[in-house]
Amino acid sequence: MTDEPAITLYRLQACPFCERVVRKLDAYGLDYRSRFVEPMHANRDVVKRISGKRSVPAIVDENTGLTMSESGNIVEYLEKTYGGEA
Amino acid sequence: MVMGLDFDVVDLPAADYPEVGDTAPDFTRPLVNEEFWEDRSLASLTEEGPVLLVAHPMDGAFLATYVWNEIDDRGWANDVEVIGLSISSPYEHKDLLAERGEDARLFSDPGAGVAAQYGIERDLDGMTGVTEHRPAAFLIDEDQTVQYAWVAETWPDFPDYDAVEAAIEDL
Numbered sequence: 188m189t190d191e192p193a194i195t196l197y198r199l200q201a202c203p204f205c206e207r208v209v210r211k212l213d214a215y216g217l218d219y220r221s222r223f224v225e226p227m228h229a230n231r232d233v234v235k236r237i238s239g240k241r242s243v244p245a246i247v248d249e250n251t252g253l254t255m256s257e258s259g260n261i262v263e264y265l266e267k268t269y270g271g272e273a
Numbered sequence: 274m275v276m277g278l279d280f281d282v283v284d285l286p287a288a289d290y291p292e293v294g295d296t297a298p299d300f301t302r303p304l305v306n307e308e309f310w311e312d313r314s315l316a317s318l319t320e321e322g323p324v325l326l327v328a329h330p331m332d333g334a335f336l337a338t339y340v341w342n343e344i345d346d347r348g349w350a351n352d353v354e355v356i357g358l359s360i361s362s363p364y365e366h367k368d369l370l371a372e373r374g375e376d377a378r379l380f381s382d383p384g385a386g387v388a389a390q391y392g393i394e395r396d397l398d399g400m401t402g403v404t405e406h407r408p409a410a411f412l413i414d415e416d417q418t419v420q421y422a423w424v425a426e427t428w429p430d431f432p433d434y435d436a437v438e439a440a441i442e443d444l
Binding site: 224 | 303308309310311312363364367
């Protein structure tokens with residue numbers, strides 16, 4: 188269990204934008220760790236600390252040292268980084 | 274022991290739980306802190322240091338409240354990783370941590386599968402279909418060996434806090 192995934196996804200249960208990112212991670216067979224936060228924005232200090240915003244999804248990728256939020260940006264990033272030449 | 278009652282408290286059937294010297298069964302469940310929850314294994318915690326695993330009835334039951342108040346009063350979280358365990362959801366654990374359980378975290382085990390692994394299941398009378406954890410405390414060292422074990426034998430029953438504290442000091 189010391190082998191922690193390089194990618195951490197901050198997510199909210201049943202949030203469609205988060206699921207969109209999950210689909211992409213699964214499609215590329217990427218190992219990731221899920222951290223669930225609360226529906227209340229005010230209670231998401233952990234997300235604010237890592238990404239500067241309280242919105243989810245937010246992703247931390249230790250492979251590239253990148254942290255980002257907003258599903259559109261994340262999906263685009265995953266496609267560019269892990270999508271291959273196809 | 275519940276003192277001063279002029280009736281018999283309910284005896285619970287004998288439990289077959291991990292004893293001192295046994296390896297604590299490993300499991301993975303959502304582990305809840307004040308900010309988020311994520312899947313964690315017991316082993317991933319013990320490899321960082323000793324763990325006091327405290328199982329209790331669902332969050333909100335007076336027994337759970339009293340146990341956490343006592344843990345906070347004694348400041349055990351300063352000496353050992355204090356980890357709760359109940360069938361309550363991560364949302365309920367977060368509410369609990371907002372009130373008590375300073376520097377503690379809790380595993381969420383809604384299906385009581387960990388209760389089964391540890392031999393501390395209890396089917397609740399009058400709450401059909403609900404199985405939860407008997408009050409129990411296990412002090413588990415870095416090798417995942419049980420150093421202290423206590424499981425409730427009556428209902429209700431509370432840990433022998435002085436004995437737990439002595440075991441923590443002996444680590």
